Amino acid sequence: MCLILLCCCSCLYAVILFFNVFVDYIKIGSEMKLKGFLISLLALFSISSFAAVDCQPRKVINVQVENTKVLVSLEGASWHLVGNNDHPATEMKLSVLMYAHAQDKPVTLRYPDGYNCTSYNTSTPSLMVRLSN
Structure with a gap:
């Protein structure tokens, strides 16, 4: 931010x-x-x-850490790119996702304007990850 x-x-x-x-x-x-x-x-x-799109809060189903990127699948949605390993905020986003998964809490992901929150997209990194109630 x-x-x-x-x-x-x-x-x-x-x-x-x-x-x-x-x-x-x-x-x-x-x-x-x-x-x-x-x-x-x-x-x-x-x-x-x-301009940005806030995806609706959803529970974390899977978190996948690859060589160069972190992916997440959310309840009722497909896989999304959280961030690339070369970006410093990706580790913080991963921490929020892991906590949300452990506590069974929803998260809100923010992406650039025009992003489709329900479709499969592993090329556009998130701008923000928010832990929701």
């Missing part, structure tokens, strides 16, 4: 820098309209970067 926030902040900073340089070098008669347009464009970019 911190990585996503850091990435979004970096992108936002870059866009603001571009905006300031753009307005300084291009003087248009109606500078306020230009600023309004660019601010609207920035807001649209920011909103779309946070």
Whole structure:
């Protein structure tokens, strides 16, 4: 989550820098309209970067650790990629899944926008794993 926030902040900073340089070098008669347009464009970019799908809470049926990735099958759903071993958060996600399995508690998985939570997908890593009640 911190990585996503850091990435979004970096992108936002870059866009603001571009905006300031753009307005300084291009003087248009109606500078306020230009600023309004660019601010609207920035807001649209920011909103779309946070789009994600939270799959409904389900109990963990199986956890599979392979050479390069961690997979999970959830009750009523197919296999999903939790994360790749080269990503630091994958170990923490695996810990949450193991605890949920041991305690028979459901988990919520978050994936990028457009992800189908019920279909088989072992190529898109999860963005988040949440332990539910």
